[in-house]
Amino acid sequence: MAMTGKSRGSYAKTAGRRREILEAGIEVFANHGFRNGSLREIAERVGMSQAGLLHHFSNKNELLAGVLELRDERSVALVPIDGTPGIETIRGIVRVAEYNASFAPGLVELHCVLSAEATAPEHPAHQYFLDRYTWVVGLMVEAFTNVQAAGQLLDGVEPASAARSLIALSDGLQVQWLLAPDALDMAEELRRYLRPLLTVEP
């Protein structure tokens, strides 16, 4: 066996290599945005050449797609999507805020920077964010509607508005939190928003 014990310089076990790149991609795209984040820096973080990185993702856009997919995979787990949406779905948004603030500040940054950037119609992630917002707002509209049917929504509260605003509030708080993490508790602010709308504790 040519490989002499200490396999310095050997290629990684190929299992988590792609994953490693995506993790680094999250960090870099979060820090500098997509257009300004460089493949070189991502490659550097995983200890690989830029050309080597492009063996796993044939171009930058494809890497972005992978990054977004991985991002979703994580946060969505906290919002129950099985069964009919309801109060637990709403609480899920609060849970995501809690989780992000404590364990995933990188994801918060990524979401803020990319969602703003992808506002431009020609951005490679434009469609993704369009779809994503329609989906999540739609899910929350369903949730609020069902909560209303269960008599847990105060009179005069429009499910569609509450849904939109809950998501908007969550997004807006993230910017302020990124600028000054100690100045506010995102989850607590979300609960304070929800309390005057519900007859049950969020």
Added chain:
Amino acid sequence: MAMTGKSRGSYAKTAGRRREILEAGIEVFANHGFRNGSLREIAERVGMSQAGLLHHFSNKNELLAGVLELRDERSVALVPIDGTPGIETIRGIVRVAEYNASFAPGLVELHCVLSAEATAPEHPAHQYFLDRYTWVVGLMVEAFTNVQAAGQLLDGVEPASAARSLIALSDGLQVQWLLAPDALDMAEELRRYLRPLLTVEP
């Protein structure tokens, strides 16, 4: 006189030239962000060479400062800052949303993209946004506190939270509005947020 009547190619009247550049800067930085927006594109929009542009602003950061200054100049006019902050200050935020949606979509885009980008501590506009948020949130805290003192705030509403959340909501709605302008009315959503907190109509 070599110049034959029609002064084609003559230099502009120098009065509004700087302003023209800033207007173009708003558009370009709004579309591509600061780091990815190019001086070349800005120069092109005002019909000038990139070098000519840098005669007015000695570097890109200085241009950004000018753009942000111009942006402030406009929106702030709708929020009364003279006298003691109160219900009219809060209504000012709603007015800004109304104004932006109808007349200044470019400013909305600029704010969203840059505030997210400037979240990174090394961004040239980081301090600007830090200061700006402290100022505007502080102003709104004062406003809500005075509204509370006037008995116009419902029990259990924390002025500091309401202030923060109003700003956050405004920011978050902008992202959704940029993605789908016809899907929501920012000002109306802000009013819907305020109504359950106040004893007077926002």
Added chain:
DNA sequence: ACGAAAACCTAGTGGTTAATCGCTTTTCCT
């Protein structure tokens, strides 16, 4: 009418970028 200052341009500098090409090394399957 004239000279200085302001406005602007062409041409370039050094740097960074995503992506490609041809090649070597490692891993894996049989």
Added chain:
DNA sequence: AGGAAAAGCGATTAACCACTAGGTTTTCGT
């Protein structure tokens, strides 16, 4: 053990970037 596929690298390319140098044209105060 052997061969194919996967993983990785160094060098290169073409495009773009902010910014500079040096010269030309326009404007303006007197």
